[in-house]
Amino acid sequence: MVRDDLVELAIEYFKKVDAGDPSYLDLFSENVDFFFPKFGQAAGKDALVEFGNRIGSSLTSIWHDIDGFKITTAGNTVIVEGQEGGVMSDGTSWPDNNISMGRFCSVFEFTEKLIIRMYVYVDPDFPSRDLERITVLSGEINT
Known part of the structure; x- marks a missing residue:
């Protein structure tokens, strides 16, 4: 596959997730x-389903701000940096663009037209509720 095809597959993943389309699983080995x-870390589509159920x-x-993605490629790897946001089940919107910026990085590796590896690097404290670390890292208290 050529670089542009792999980038399009990665973008298709985000579009399907944002739309709540379970066919995103068809993109994975x-x-x-x-x-x-x-x-x-887990292996297999069942792990993706379990993750989806838990985060869902x-x-x-x-x-995901797809138009704002910064995309880097190397061989069969596509790296996507971007911003995401949403609404928690309790109605809290995120990011707050103060502490929580919604920044993430996803690394996709492909074989043919399928994703064989996806590692997501993000702070899963989407609504900034980890007050202990926020207080320390923001400089509000001295450690």
């Missing part, structure tokens, strides 16, 4: 290697 902070239980919606 059966034994995909997956990582998401606080979920951990805490969100009512999610969006």
Whole structure:
């Protein structure tokens, strides 16, 4: 596959997720290697379904600023940096663009037309509720 085709597949993933379209699973190999902070590393489409169920239980919606993506490619790897946001199941919107900026980086590796590896690097504290670390890192208290 050529670079542009791989980039389009990665973008298709985000569009399907934002639309709540479960056919995003068709973009992955059966034994995909997956990582998401606080979920951990897992293998297979079943792990993606389990992750989707878990994160879906805490969100009512999610969006990705696809037009603002910074995309880097190297061989069969597509790296997507961007911003995301949404609404938590309790109605809290994120990011707050103060502490929570909704920044993420997803690394996709492909074989043919399928994603064989997806590692997501993001702070899963979407609505900025981890007050202990926020207080320390924002400089509000001295450690």
